Amino acid sequence: MVWPAGVGHMIEFLGDTVVWFTEHWDGQDGYLVRTWNTILLSGLAILTAALIAVPLGALLGHYRRFGVAAVAVVNIGRALPSFGIIALSLPIIIRIASHIPNGVPIFGSGLGFFPAFIALFALALPPIFTNTYTGIREVDPGTVEAARGMGLSEGEILRTVEGPLASPVIIAGLRISAVQVVATSPLAALVAYRGLGRFIVDGFAVRDNVQIFAGALLVAVLAILTEAFFGLLEKRIVPEPLQASGAALGEETVVRPAA
Amino acid sequence: MRKLFRNRALGATLVALALVAAACGSGEDSADRDGPTIVVGSTNFGEQEILGEIFAQALENAGYSVETKFQLGARDVVNPALKDGQIDLMVEYTGTLLTFEGGTSTTDSAGTHADLVANLAAKGITVLDYAPAQDKNGFVVTADTAAEYDLSKVSDLAAQNGNLVLGGPPECPERDFCLIGLEGVYGLDFKSFQPLDVGGPLTVAALDGGEIDVGLLFTSDGVIAAKGYVLLEDDMLLQPADNIVPVMRTETLDEYDSSLSDLLNEVAAEITTAELSELNKRFGLDAEDADALAREWLADKGF
Numbered sequence: 001m002v003w004p005a006g007v008g009h010m011i012e013f014l015g016d017t018v019v020w021f022t023e024h025w026d027g028q029d030g031y032l033v034r035t036w037n038t039i040l041l042s043g044l045a046i047l048t049a050a051l052i053a054v055p056l057g058a059l060l061g062h063y064r065r066f067g068v069a070a071v072a073v074v075n076i077g078r079a080l081p082s083f084g085i086i087a088l089s090l091p092i093i094i095r096i097a098s099h100i101p102n103g104v105p106i107f108g109s110g111l112g113f114f115p116a117f118i119a120l121f122a123l124a125l126p127p128i129f130t131n132t133y134t135g136i137r138e139v140d141p142g143t144v145e146a147a148r149g150m151g152l153s154e155g156e157i158l159r160t161v162e163g164p165l166a167s168p169v170i171i172a173g174l175r176i177s178a179v180q181v182v183a184t185s186p187l188a189a190l191v192a193y194r195g196l197g198r199f200i201v202d203g204f205a206v207r208d209n210v211q212i213f214a215g216a217l218l219v220a221v222l223a224i225l226t227e228a229f230f231g232l233l234e235k236r237i238v239p240e241p242l243q244a245s246g247a248a249l250g251e252e253t254v255v256r257p258a259a
Numbered sequence: 260m261r262k263l264f265r266n267r268a269l270g271a272t273l274v275a276l277a278l279v280a281a282a283c284g285s286g287e288d289s290a291d292r293d294g295p296t297i298v299v300g301s302t303n304f305g306e307q308e309i310l311g312e313i314f315a316q317a318l319e320n321a322g323y324s325v326e327t328k329f330q331l332g333a334r335d336v337v338n339p340a341l342k343d344g345q346i347d348l349m350v351e352y353t354g355t356l357l358t359f360e361g362g363t364s365t366t367d368s369a370g371t372h373a374d375l376v377a378n379l380a381a382k383g384i385t386v387l388d389y390a391p392a393q394d395k396n397g398f399v400v401t402a403d404t405a406a407e408y409d410l411s412k413v414s415d416l417a418a419q420n421g422n423l424v425l426g427g428p429p430e431c432p433e434r435d436f437c438l439i440g441l442e443g444v445y446g447l448d449f450k451s452f453q454p455l456d457v458g459g460p461l462t463v464a465a466l467d468g469g470e471i472d473v474g475l476l477f478t479s480d481g482v483i484a485a486k487g488y489v490l491l492e493d494d495m496l497l498q499p500a501d502n503i504v505p506v507m508r509t510e511t512l513d514e515y516d517s518s519l520s521d522l523l524n525e526v527a528a529e530i531t532t533a534e535l536s537e538l539n540k541r542f543g544l545d546a547e548d549a550d551a552l553a554r555e556w557l558a559d560k561g562f
Contacts, residue, residue: 028451094464111455111464192453192461202454205429 016210017217024214031196031218038195038222041188042181045117049124050174057132061166062158067133074129077122082184085119090191093118116188123184124177131173135166167238175230182223186215196222267548292322294514300346301329302337304457305542305549306394306479306535310350312553314505317526317562323519329549334359342382347511348523353389354499356506364499368393371500385509387523389502390530394479396436396498398491404472405489412492413445416473420448426462426471429454437475440497449473479532481540503530529560 025032053074060067090110097110139162147161186197199215202208235243297318301311308329319325328346331337338359340346354364357375360382364371368389376386398413405411408419416423431437432452441447455461458476465471466488473491476483483490505523512520538556541547 091460094460097464097468110468111461111470192455192465198454202429205454206433 013210013213017214020210020214029194029198031199031214034194034196034198035218035222037193038182038185038188038197038219041113041116041193041195042120042178042185042226045120045181046124046174046178048117049121049177050128053125053129054132054170057129058136058158058163061133061136062154062162064137067137071130071133074126077124078126080122082119082123082187083190085122086115086187086191089115089118111191112188112193115191116185116193119187120181120185124181127173127177127180128170129173131176132166132170135169135173136162138169139165164239165242168234168242171230171234171238175227175234178226178230179223182226183219186219292324292515294324295347295511296324296326297348297511298326298328298346300327300331300337300340300349302334302349303330303332304459306477306539307350308549309538309542309552310503310530310535312549313530313556314348314350314523314526316550316553316557317522318519320557320562321518321522323515341384341506341508344508344510348505348507351504351506352394352501353504354395354501356504358499366496366498366500368500368502372502372504375504379506380509383509385507385512385520387505387507387520388527389504390527392479392503392530392532392535393501394477394503394532394535395493395501397476397478397480397483397493398441399466399474399476399483399488400472400491401466402487402489410489410491412494413441413447413497414494415491416441416447417445420446421450423449423472424451424453424470425449425473425475426453426455426465427475428457431475436498444495444497479535479539481536481538481543484536485540485544503527503535526557526560526562 021031024030027033056070060070093114094110097114136158143161143165144157147157152160185195186200188195189197189201196215196218199211199218203211203215299311299315299318301307311327311329315325315327331340331346334356337346337349341349353368353371353375357364357371357378360375360378362374362378364374372386372389379386398416400408400410408415408423410416425431425438425441427437431454433439438449438452441449453465453471455465455471455474458480462471462474462476463482463486466474467486476488476490478490482488505527507520507523534556538552541552542549
């Protein structure tokens with residue numbers, strides 16, 4: 001049987017990629033270390049965004065104040081391309097770093113972690129904030145009134161009533177944000193960060209297509225694993241009865257101003 | 260940022276006015292200037308834009324019809340554009356271009372240039388005379404590092420084998436004039452290699468921040484003098500001669516008489532490394548515009 005020429009090349013290319021994976025796992029420049037660096041950068045960006053966006057979104061959603069304005073501000077992070085944010089923040093961070101003595105971890109020369117962190121943090125904020133705000137806000141007002149009538153304080157209502165009811169939407173927001181951040185993290189290589197993006201950027205520089213493909217594959221796998229991780233998290237945190245509807249609410253909700 | 264835009268707009272208006280003036284002003288010798296528009300191109304870094312502006316404006320001032328297409332991409336993009344006629348003229352570097360075209364370059368400026376002339380003539384490109392100015396790969400350390408390890412030449416690095424971190428463009432480990440040459444010719448052994456950018460702000464920041472000990476910059480880069488870095492002498496002559504040289508499509512050049520090539524040669528002869536470094540510094544660190552810098556330089560030289 002005669003294979004078309006393209007198929008032969010593709011099989012050879014895939015074979016080269018498999019070989020690449022057996023050869024590049026170890027050492028400071030191997031993909032195990034770089035995967036960990038990517039997880040570190042993405043994880044810190046998502047965590048910081050969540051620590052700010054979840055409480056803020058919950059408070060604004062509960063008291064139904066300043067929601068539209070807040071969402072508009074937060075959506076600037078969505079409108080600005082991450083690449084642009086990295087490029088803009090780099091010279092500023094380098095200038096700040098030049099005033100900090102050498103050897104201080106993370107800041108260092110201003111390259112790598114910090115400019116990328118800022119861009120990924122800006123990217124992570126909008127989905128988490130929007131979903132938390134909307135999720136809390138859209139909890140059935142009747143239920144909230146009933147809770148108030150039972151004598152629960154505002155804080156208790158938020159923690160024990162609105163929170164759990166909104167949890168599917170909130171976790172969906174976290175999930176979407178996390179996957180976006182992981183998928184965008186290769187940009188950090190442009191500012192000398194040593195994550196998985198390194199394979200893609202360096203691969204372009206030396207025209208090594210196998211390296212580019214392998215790097216992209218690793219990022220894609222990591223993004224899928226991130227999605228799966230939040231799926232598990234949802235199972236643990238969201239109350240049983242809500243889990244089925246959580247799947248239906250899996251899409252990011254769109255904010256509509258109060259009627 | 261606004262100041263940059265204002266200067267750009269002002270510069271663009273001045274260039275437009277100059278073009279109109281040139282078109283209207285050239286009375287008796289307009290016959291020499293009749294011919295196809297000369298498209299001047301460049302690759303994607305500051306020095307290329309400055310040099311492109313110098314030649315483009317020199318041609319305009321002499322009455323030629325000129326169009327510019329700067330910052331097109333790396334040599335891999337611009338070289339084919341020159342060969343298939345999308346641009347007519349660009350400024351190149353003798354040794355690196357010769358290697359790119361499959362030849363062998365040496366540290367001898369004249370020899371490398373002669374080989375380049377022959378190599379490109381067969382491909383429809385005329386290589387003009389080369390300038391005194393050179394721009395090649397330079398290995399640089401901060402003043403503190405140089406003092407600490409007593410470094411003035413690249414071969415001094417051998418005494419620190421295993422201790423120092425090298426930083427440069429991602430393709431450095433695969434280049435004869437970069438890591439391969441440092442290991443093969445100088446016998447150097449670095450602790451590690453940090454992929455950064457092509458002699459740009461990432462490399463400078465990494466040097467300042469102590470993330471790398473040795474960085475790759477370009478020898479005509481004004482930042483070396485401005486930051487007080489020590490450019491290590493290439494004592495074993497790893498880097499080939501890389502003189503600035505304008506290269507032009509023979510087909511377009513033939514549409515004009517010899518005054519065009521004479522003009523290009525005259526301008527090239529005036530470009531020195533010191534002056535180029537100063538222009539690069541003003542562009543890169545003082546954020547002056549390439550067209551304004553070129554205009555000033557040409558006015559000083561009487562073009």
